[in-house]
Amino acid sequence: MKLTAGLIVLVCGIQALAAELPIKGYVSPDELHRQILQLSKQHPGILSVTTLAQTSAGHKLAAVSLGAKVGQAPAILIVAGLEGDDLTSAQLCLRFIESCCREYAHSENITTLLNHTTFYIFPVLNPDAAAQAFRFPIYNRTENEHSLDLDVDGSVNEDGYEDLNGDGFITQMRVPSPLGQWLPDPKNPQLLRPALPDQGEKGEYLLFSEGVDNDRDGKWNEDPSGGVDLSRNFSYRYPYFANGSGHYPMSEIETHALAEFCFAHGDIAAVFTFSSNGNLCRALTTGNNHADSKDKPLTAPMADDIVYINKVGEQYRTLFKYSSMTKEMMTAGSCVDWAYYHYGRWAFSAPAWSPGATDDSLTNTDPLLFERRLYSYLEKTDQLNKFVPWQEIRHPDFPDASVEAGGFIPYVGKNPPADSLNSITDRYSQFWQELASMLPIIEINSRVERLYRGVYRITAIISNGGKLPTCSRIGERLNWLQKIKIEAALTESQKMESGNLYYLLEAIPPGQSVEKSWIIRTSAPGPLLIKASAPSVGSAANVVQLD
Template identity: 25%
Template sequence: MNQHRLASRLLQVGLGVLVALPLVGPSRAAVAQQQIDAKVPIAFNRFYDYDELAAEMAKLASAHPELCSLHTIGKSEQGREMWLLTINNPETGSDLSKPGMWIDGNVHGNEVQAGETVLYTAWYLLEGYDEVPAIRELVDSNAFYLLPMVNPDGRAGWFRDAHTPNSNRTGLRPTDNDADGLLDEDGPEDLNGDGHIGRMWRPDPNGTHRRNERDPRIFERVPAVPGPDGRIMRGQWSMAGSEGIDNDGDGRINEDGEGGYDMNRNWPSDWQPTHVQRGAGTHPFSYPETRSVGDFIRAHPNIAAGQSYHNTGGMILRGPGTPYESGNYPRADLAVYDALGAAGAEMLPHYRYMVIHSDLYPVHGGFVNWLSEGLGIVSFTNELWSEKRIMQDGGNGLPDDAARFRWQDRVLFGQTHNDWTEVDHPEFGKVLVGGGTKYSRRTPPPFMLEEEAHRNFAFTMFHASEMPSLRLNELLLKDLGDGVWQVDLEIANDHLIPTRVSHAAAKGIGTPDFLVFVPGDGTELLLAGPTRNRFAKTFDPVEFRPERIRVEEGIQGRSISTFRYLLASDGPPTGTFIYEAMKASDLSIPLEVAVE
């Protein structure tokens, strides 16, 4: 066959296949790999300011009224609404009747991608409900409470004003940060008008740094050691601080900018005053934002899991925040945290599972500490984004300045670095101003934002999938004669998180679980209590109200608890068992399903 005839034959075969494909229809595997057909298309390769993010939340709630409600839980210091999405399928029960998961972000104003990550969580849960069976099961079985912007003022200000990557963390109540009796009197200034607060370098014949010969954007430290001529080496430049001037004449620059309180130091667990923990406030819940969040969470005792998103560093953090609080994490609870944390470290590239006080730094009055230690909620803080992902060559270390600039030039096209420009400074004379923009260091580039959001969403959904889930394992009925019947009831929790964590049981946090028996006509309850297992010869009858057994320890994760009842009845007994748990859906079991 010559080349022309071969080409014609291949074309005919190809066209035949193309014509036939629509008749066959897409395969199941192909359908499973399709992009979600969203009612509300949201671009996750960009960031949203406060108003834009609130608008996207409203669109989601409007498009999915059967699963989602949008409401405000309070107002910020400057009067902005704190918008929260509740995601729940009411056809499978009210949100308070199911295990709940709290997910928030952007408690610090500069940690902006936390807001997009929570928004992505809401978007995927709602848009994936009809297309992804695993998402449908999660939403049908649980409730989700999503607050993308804990700090509305900080987020609004970060997008509106010139900032560094590290500012502005705080809430925006005027605060005296430098103890001089004045409020917010010495903040930064954008001296070169580039919309960011960069760094300042001043000429100095005895300076600490010199400009790199190959790349003058890099200022490199000069070692204070003898040079070839025997004299101590000196540089030509010294750091003059972040971009700004000394507005109050105290010899310092930018030491008292806008705001100054830290919402992540204002929670009750191990709260310490400001002289111990800067930004802690006068007392727990002293800020409007933390008070609003606290009121909501305390009104929702069904919340069994918590996730708070921050940036940066690639961390999955659990408490405690100080070593002396370690006793609030019993061995059984640590096993739960360790299993979840290990899964997260596997799912999130360059993230590490860490303990706050020992692997990071001490924190008093932290949010996830309060959730875990104060409320018995299994909770994590994820520090989003790691610069270890900059040049993914298989290494695990942080990049040096040269690698960062290769990243800037080759991948980001210089978008998060401003060239050094000369500016007249009232204190220092001629200075160079520039460096990283507020989008550098702490936030992923937009093209990596969606992956970062999805991987963290997937981790939190794994966490959610391990909230307690109860089922009947066995219900065994035995005729003991003389109208007395023995019932052995086995209740299983197939998931990792117990219905009541050990710390909550030990400290009396929340309410215990209860196992209620409602006897049918002609059935009398004689004795009831827990037993080791169905094969045990004895059990421990409760002395008070056996029809309502207190289960202080709850049903532990991935375990079975057995309860034994002695009932009096002329024939097979009747009635209903109801297992009530604050952080799990109640389980109702008719005695009629018992196996003799």
């Protein structure tokens, strides 16, 4: 009997009801939002939640403000849940927020942290995609719910996935074919690797995601529900016309809301984005980035900035012990690249979690690098039930072939068991505390010289007591960040004889200082206030007495 796609979906949907969620112990985007709202009601002095928009699927897009002096202290922006199949980052943010609320006023470290640094957190930037992990059939969804004609055939959402073996998950299916391009891996036959024709190899299988060809165009699952992959929708190196990148840069509700939030908050000094590709996992190297050309866009971070990005990376790698096998190249249209090249901030990215490199024989040139590492991790942690062994299925598109379904279940490659989330949160909390301690710190001292009766030269020494410059080189190039403004606040009895009402300072490297002077005439003794400030570095003030 020939099975139709509709019958397959009905039968497998009934079978899937018995399946367990692959991310047991995680909370859905809506539940996570509810829990953070509840925390904000319990801790209004340090936590607030702002709903910026609603997504195409109706989920609330929230920005969380965490700190005792929001708007008055330098801020770190944390963007989580950007990649739809990364559920871990949202859970880490929830736990970080919970721990800060619990420990503020009880832990000296957390109290100091929130008194001097603000955290803006987008806990789930792509809730449309993340919600797929909590309903059957479950598949690695990366696109939001904004329906697009991904295969450019005039229809939308007409060729999605089907759970053909009824286990509740969309995995892969392999079809024996003389036109196949895939072979069982000799080291692990459960894995498939590309055949190498130049070495005389001939493929045995065609490889597809699990499903049927609903629109009968000879392609499988090429136009599922959705959507736009938000990690490819930002404006730097935007991949025009690429599948899933959207109609144009920042076309989506989510990415546009994030950008609007960033430009409305000048106090943001640094951006951290959870991403499967990261600039913290290995040391960056300098290259030809066209920094001296005004006609060409930058293609790599500026050399002076790389020095400091690598210093932050050293702190990260010490905590997380990432191996040299971690990828470093950015995805075209990525958030972290936008934050650096177009927003002009210190920008960092790293994966929320990655299975450990447990096989020392692996190399970067291995085409199955990630798959081997993941399979080895599952094997050594007694989680091989998260790999579905290949099993024969009946497929309406291949009635005479021995089609098999199997492979890694969705979400397993980026999301560890829930009982490990607390320990990962602890490391990220420590890293964010380290990053906050590296932010530039304005310090101001003054020197007073009496020139003659009632006339004084006041010299202000403005220093950077942090470990990062007060502005990155890319920030200076973009001329977007507000510069440090230093001014002498004269009283009615004081008159400026020489000097500017205020000065705007260029970037101050760590441990260095800049001096500015005024000559002030005073008709009566009194104090003079000298203050320096910029939204992204905070403020400092010094009072001198003019006798």
